[in-house]
Amino acid sequence: MKITGDQQLIKKMNKTIVLNTIRQQQPLSRADISSVIGLNKATVSSLVSELIESQLVSEIGPGESSGGRKPTLLLFNRSAGFAIGVDIRVNDLLAVLVDMEGNVVREKTVPLEDYSPGKVLDQIRKTIRGLMRRLPASPYGVVGIGIGVPGLVDEKSQVISAPNLGWDNVDLYEALSAEFGSNIHIDNEANAGAIGEKLYGAGRDSKDLIYLSIGIGIGSGIIVGGDLYRGTSNFSGEVGHMTVAENGPLCRCGNRGCWETLASEKALLDQAGTLWKDHSPSLEDILKEAKQGNEQVLTLLEQIGSQLGVGLANLVNILNPELIVIGNRLSLAGDYLRQAMLSTLGKRSLSYHRKQTHVDFAKLGIRSTALGAASLPITAFLAEPDVSVTEAALNS
Known part of the structure; x- marks a missing residue:
């Protein structure tokens, strides 16, 4: 019985490998798949037939010939579900x-x-x-x-x-x-x-990245070696609560000087509130004024960018990531934050650590999550x- 069970498990694993290979490198022929994953052609052909029958894979016609009969190319059926x-x-x-x-x-x-x-x-x-x-x-x-x-x-x-x-x-x-x-x-x-940007956005080619979700608070998703790092209790990534100012503003967590009290969307809105007399401004209000050249608003965005750079320097020094992606609502202000943020990051991070770290804004916009x-x-x-x-x- 155990042998049968093992054979079924191996077949299931091999089918998943074949399917993922087609998804990641399509279009491919059966011979291409065999060459990429090292399974013999007969096994690959059998597994591909099952995937076609289940409508997860489809044949799209002949590819280029390498001397013999033209191979039939395969595509993952993205509309299967x-x-x-x-x-x-x-x-x-x-x-x-x-x-x-x-x-x-x-x-x-x-x-x-x-x-x-x-x-x-x-x-x-x-x-x-x-x-x-x-x-x-x-x-x-x-x-x-x-x-x-x-x-x-x-x-x-x-x-x-x-x-x-x-x-x-x-x-x-x-x-x-x-x-x-x-x-x-x-x-x-x-x-x-973080998973969204890794699969579909700015992190497609990066194995080590930090995704920063900056809205009312600041959270992070950390990917190491291509996999999400979750920590011992599944609670990793609360970078918004690292202390960046010992006697800074009181945070909702009870601590003072947390990064998110100085560099989040909420921090921006709270500080911008003193510039609007008739209503509490939205991020869209702030961006509209920045686009029109409002010097007070531009200065405020520069200050938020600088505070953002302080926290980024800590992350670069501690984790030495390949890529940091800034997402969620504050990423909409990226053009006004970038210069001060990168300048502060450059001054406060260790040169060897930041040398190969790239900082970008989410390619998926507010759809990342x-x-x-x-x-x-x-x-x-x-x-x-x-x-x-x-x-x-x-x-x-």
């Missing part, structure tokens, strides 16, 4: 419907006025149902859902704490799985953002490529 990614933010939630390669098919932004878990869950359910309507035809339908949360999420997908939402010990998975199935993934929004969250159920689904079309249709 879809996933939904949800980014729960402090003022709204962003939800995207994507194909199996992360291309956005539909998206929706919904304002949040009541942050209580029940109300937010109702809005998530409503938004997911809305995206699932008029779903493009596919053999697998929606394969799963990923959700990014601005707070601490443990290894069991339990939201332990989300201070900006006022949440403690909220079980989103239990609340959503009864209606939407078991392939639901909950993660910290910065972790999801939603797209990263959507990738989680896709990855889980494709790790089980033995599912049949009939089984998927019954469960979609």
Whole structure:
């Protein structure tokens, strides 16, 4: 029995390897796959036939001949199914419907006025149902859902704490799985953002990167050797609470001088509030004034950029990353932050450490977290490529 079990496991692993090879290097022939992964041609051909039958892979016609018969090229079927990614933010939630390669098919932004878990869950359910309507035809339908949360999420997908939402010990998975199935993934929004930028954005070619989610607070997702670093309790990345000013402003965590009190979107809005007499400014208001050359606003953005550089220098000195990606709302002000940020980083970081570190703003804009969250159920689904079309249709 054990031998049979081992053979089935090996076959499953090999099928996943073949599928991932096609996804990453398409278009490929069967011979190309055999050469890349080292499996014999007969085994590859058998596994490819099963992937074609399950509609995860399709043949697209002949490729270039190397002397004999032209090989048939294979493509991953990105429309075999879809996933939904949800980014729960402090003022709204962003939800995207994507194909199996992360291309956005539909998206929706919904304002949040009541942050209580029940109300937010109702809005998530409503938004997911809305995206699932008029779903493009596919053999697998929606394969799963990923959700990014601005707070601490443990290894069991339990939201332990989300201070900006006022949440403690909220079980989103239990609340959503009864209606939407078991392939639901909950993660910290910065972790999801790091995955999104690694797969689809600025970090595609980087193995070691830090994604900074800078909005009301500052969080980070840290990728080392291509994999997300989660820490011993799944809570890594709270870089917004490193102390950068010993007697600085009081932070919501109870400490003083946390990085996010000086360099976040909230810090910018709080300081800009003194410049607006009739209303509390939004980031969009600030950017509009900056574009029009308002010297006070430009000076304020320069100060925020400089404070951002202080924290970046600490990260460069400690982790020596290949790439730092700045995302979430504050990235919209990137053009006005960049010069002061990089100048401070250059002055405060060790020269050997910063020499090969590149700092960039998110290529996915404010979609990084939603797209990263959507990738989680896709990855889980494709790790089980033995599912049949009939089984998927019954469960979609």
